[in-house]
Amino acid sequence: MxxxxxxxxxxxxxxxxxxLIHEAIAEVxxxxxxxxxxxxxxxxxxxxxxxxSQPVKxxxxxxxxxQRSLKISEITQGAFxxxxxxxxxxxxNFDTTMTSLPDPQTAKAAVxxxxxKNVLIDEKASTVFLKYKGMRIGFGGIGKGYAADRAKKLxxxxxxxxxxxxxxxxxxxxxxxxxxxxxxxxxxxxxxVRKALSTLQISNMAVATSGNYEKFAIIDGRKYSHTIDPTxxxxxxxxxxxxxxxxxxxxxDAMATPVMVMGIRVGLDLINQLNMVGCIIIDDQDRMYxxxxxxxxxx
Numbered sequence: 001m002x003x004x005x006x007x008x009x010x011x012x013x014x015x016x017x018x019x020l021i022h023e024a025i026a027e028v029x030x031x032x033x034x035x036x037x038x039x040x041x042x043x044x045x046x047x048x049x050x051x052x053s054q055p056v057k058x059x060x061x062x063x064x065x066x067q068r069s070l071k072i073s074e075i076t077q078g079a080f081x082x083x084x085x086x087x088x089x090x091x092x093n094f095d096t097t098m099t100s101l102p103d104p105q106t107a108k109a110a111v112x113x114x115x116x117k118n119v120l121i122d123e124k125a126s127t128v129f130l131k132y133k134g135m136r137i138g139f140g141g142i143g144k145g146y147a148a149d150r151a152k153k154l155x156x157x158x159x160x161x162x163x164x165x166x167x168x169x170x171x172x173x174x175x176x177x178x179x180x181x182x183x184x185x186x187x188x189x190x191x192x193v194r195k196a197l198s199t200l201q202i203s204n205m206a207v208a209t210s211g212n213y214e215k216f217a218i219i220d221g222r223k224y225s226h227t228i229d230p231t232x233x234x235x236x237x238x239x240x241x242x243x244x245x246x247x248x249x250x251x252x253d254a255m256a257t258p259v260m261v262m263g264i265r266v267g268l269d270l271i272n273q274l275n276m277v278g279c280i281i282i283d284d285q286d287r288m289y290x291x292x293x294x295x296x297x298x299x
Contacts, residue, residue: 087111
């Protein structure tokens with residue numbers, strides 16, 4: 001998945017724990033092969049290749065993740081959209097050579113194929129059809145979280161009572177530390193990524209962060225995230241990071257980016273309506289905003 005996964009298993013038997021970690025790694029690798037767009041033989045690539053042409057029969061697992069993705073698109077009013085894959089990346093390379101934004105008309109044209117409503121599912125036939133030629137789906141905004149959840153479920157089914165699956169900073173926890181205390185999770189400081197800005201005590205919860213501090217462009221003195229607003233085709237600005245806390249790593253992963261797109265007020269309003277979902281936002285002036293159910297502490 002182009003990301004580093006780390007597995008923590010609490011056990012008095014190191015050999016047993018290590019064998020289960022290898023099983024969890026294999027599960028993540030299986031999911032990667034199923035959902036990747038970097039393997040010509042993957043089911044997702046088959047869907048993309050046949051866009052505008054014909055439906056493609058896929059595994060039930062693929063159908064179900066697409067269905068959940070479309071539901072997230074609905075509740076975020078399209079700020080999360082797996083059909084982002086058709087975007088022309090030549091317009092947004094987000095490196096030192098990017099010195100200007102594309103004009104609004106060009107940007108809008110580049111995202112014309114992004115519309116989750118044009119993903120058609122036939123449950124009975126187990127097929128997926130992208131309505132227009134050139135459409136592409138991708139799971140970069142939800143795949144890590146889904147894989148982390150699946151690895152956690154596998155480890156729990158094998159008898160692991162406590163642990164962490166960390167998918168490049170998007171992580172899910174269960175049980176407690178060996179000392180019986182909840183896991184302590186650091187919220188990264190967008191200005192010093194290796195330093196914790198604040199901490200959370202969690203158990204049986206997942207955390208995911210989307211930020212502008214790893215991939216961005218500075219244009220006319222303003223910092224733009226690599227996150228693109230699907231409605232305008234332009235990168236978002238104003239927010240340094242969004243951290244989502246909820247029981248599911250899949251949902252946490254999927255919600256972090258759309259909150260960046262929606263902005264502080266609208267994003268927090270949405271999160272406050274969702275059961276057992278919390279949010280921490282840090283804006284460009286390093287001001288922190290929290291959903292109603294979040295209590296944080298300084299490290």
